[in-house]
Amino acid sequence: MRIKAIVCEVLAREAYLCAATSPHIVDMQLVEKGLHNVPANLQDELQKMISAVQPERYDAIVLAYGLCGNALAGIAAGQVPVVLPRAHDCITLYLGSREAYRVQFTERPGTYYYTPDYIERRGADSSFALGAADEGKSKDTYAEYVAKYGKENADYLMEVMGAWKAHYRHATYISIPDAGLPDYRQGVQEEAARRGWEYHEVDGQMDLVRDLLHGNWDEARFLRVAPGQQIVATYGDEIVRAGWCAACQGAKDLGG
Amino acid sequence: MDDVLKSIYEGVVNGNAPSVGKDIDAALAAGVKAEKILKEGLIAGMAEVGARFERNEFFVPEMLIAARAMQMGMNKLKSLLVASGVKPLGKVGIGTVKGDLHDIGKNLVSMMLEGAGFEVVDMGVDVSPAKFVDGAKNGIQVIAMSALLTTTMPGMKTTIEALKEAGVRSGVKVMIGGAPVTQAYADQIGADGYAPDASSAARLAKKLLGAE
Numbered sequence: 001m002r003i004k005a006i007v008c009e010v011l012a013r014e015a016y017l018c019a020a021t022s023p024h025i026v027d028m029q030l031v032e033k034g035l036h037n038v039p040a041n042l043q044d045e046l047q048k049m050i051s052a053v054q055p056e057r058y059d060a061i062v063l064a065y066g067l068c069g070n071a072l073a074g075i076a077a078g079q080v081p082v083v084l085p086r087a088h089d090c091i092t093l094y095l096g097s098r099e100a101y102r103v104q105f106t107e108r109p110g111t112y113y114y115t116p117d118y119i120e121r122r123g124a125d126s127s128f129a130l131g132a133a134d135e136g137k138s139k140d141t142y143a144e145y146v147a148k149y150g151k152e153n154a155d156y157l158m159e160v161m162g163a164w165k166a167h168y169r170h171a172t173y174i175s176i177p178d179a180g181l182p183d184y185r186q187g188v189q190e191e192a193a194r195r196g197w198e199y200h201e202v203d204g205q206m207d208l209v210r211d212l213l214h215g216n217w218d219e220a221r222f223l224r225v226a227p228g229q230q231i232v233a234t235y236g237d238e239i240v241r242a243g244w245c246a247a248c249q250g251a252k253d254l255g256g
Numbered sequence: 257m258d259d260v261l262k263s264i265y266e267g268v269v270n271g272n273a274p275s276v277g278k279d280i281d282a283a284l285a286a287g288v289k290a291e292k293i294l295k296e297g298l299i300a301g302m303a304e305v306g307a308r309f310e311r312n313e314f315f316v317p318e319m320l321i322a323a324r325a326m327q328m329g330m331n332k333l334k335s336l337l338v339a340s341g342v343k344p345l346g347k348v349g350i351g352t353v354k355g356d357l358h359d360i361g362k363n364l365v366s367m368m369l370e371g372a373g374f375e376v377v378d379m380g381v382d383v384s385p386a387k388f389v390d391g392a393k394n395g396i397q398v399i400a401m402s403a404l405l406t407t408t409m410p411g412m413k414t415t416i417e418a419l420k421e422a423g424v425r426s427g428v429k430v431m432i433g434g435a436p437v438t439q440a441y442a443d444q445i446g447a448d449g450y451a452p453d454a455s456s457a458a459r460l461a462k463k464l465l466g467a468e
Contacts, residue, residue, distance in 0.1 A: 070436040088407045153321045167357035
């Protein structure tokens with residue numbers, strides 16, 4: 001089987017490791033991580049890539065993505081079937097299962113997660129943490145606010161916009177044991193100390209990424225989206241399902 | 257409109273908290289009633305802010321500084337309004353659902369509701385279904401829940417179920433919002449309404465209480 005893998009760049013190292021040992025031929029395309037800040041942009045970008053995959057060349061497209069703030073809900077398969085893990089976001093993919101994520105999420109809410117790919121692909125001057133990629137822009141933002149709204153209002157806006165940090169208490173570094181990935185724990189420890197967060201380490205598991213790229217797509221952990229179907233969020237345990245879609249490309253080929 | 261009321265209105269729209277404070281002092285000294293200042297200055301100002309937001313002329317920063325100016329005014333008027341028996345449009349209890357700690361959107365909705373004339377009980381972040389149920393038993397008429405994560409969205413459903421179990425569901429209206437939340441989800445879990453942004457949230461709350 002020839003697989004086209006569309007992979008968020010925050011999973012690059014894990015995906016490369018797993019693609020190398022796949023029994024299938026895997027062609028990988030990395031996607032910029034910042035797109036998730038505006039879910040509609042991420043959706044457009046992924047849909048374009050999926051639609052551009054040549055059906056004569058590939059048997060399946062795999063998405064190394066979670067539901068990602070609903071960005072993937074509504075994405076339709078083109079003429080090639082699409083497979084994705086049942087996951088809310090990349091943290092599930094790093095930890096290897098929904099169960100592992102649920103344990104982390106329940107035991108330590110208010111946690112910021114850090115991983116090697118996220119750290120080395122962050123923008124200059126920005127935070128290490130997942131999802132905090134825009135922090136480096138804060139100086140420019142402050143100057144812009146002062147110019148537009150005056151210093152008093154600018155101070156207030158920075159305080160309000162940065163208030164989310166007050167609710168976070170933990171910094172957790174996820175790395176894959178014995179995978180030979182670069183070690184960034186020291187930087188994470190320093191950032192945790194600076195913010196007054198408790199530092200933790202968790203072993204990542206590559207099971208989900210590996211099985212995605214190796215073609216082991218059991219129904220419990222993966223969703224198959226056939227031509228003529230789209231991804232639908234369920235807000236239940238299964239996270240996503242496939243729904244028929246009259247407007248989807250390929251729908252008429254199946255009479256659906 | 258009196259010049260001073262117009263100035264309060266403009267102070268709110270432009271997010272100028274100090275000038276709103278000064279103008280309200282002047283208006284009160286000149287004998288303008290607190291209720292008139294509230295309605296024609298603060299609430300009218302926030303309504304204009306909401307309208308500009310919906311026309312894409314204002315964005316989150318403009319709304320935040322306007323809401324701050326409005327709150328500065330509200331603090332000056334609060335005791336006078338209570339003393340003169342002015343009733344709020346209704347009582348809204350607002351919070352992010354269990355497990356969700358993201359509250360910028362919730363805070364903005366809370367300020368817009370206050371700016372529309374509601375009494376707002378801010379229940380904070382990570383609010384359990386039991387806490388929302390307590391609120392419903394204690395005079396809250398509208399429960400407003402927000403979630404930023406698809407992981408925490410099911411907390412909205414469990415809260416509605418908890419309200420039913422406690423026998424208080426019919427006594428409250430439930431509205432939901434947050435980046436991944438949709439009208440379809442509101443329908444699926446039996447919420448009374450969904451609002452895509454802070455400005456329409458204030459309008460929705462009015463509609464739910466028949467105050468529009």
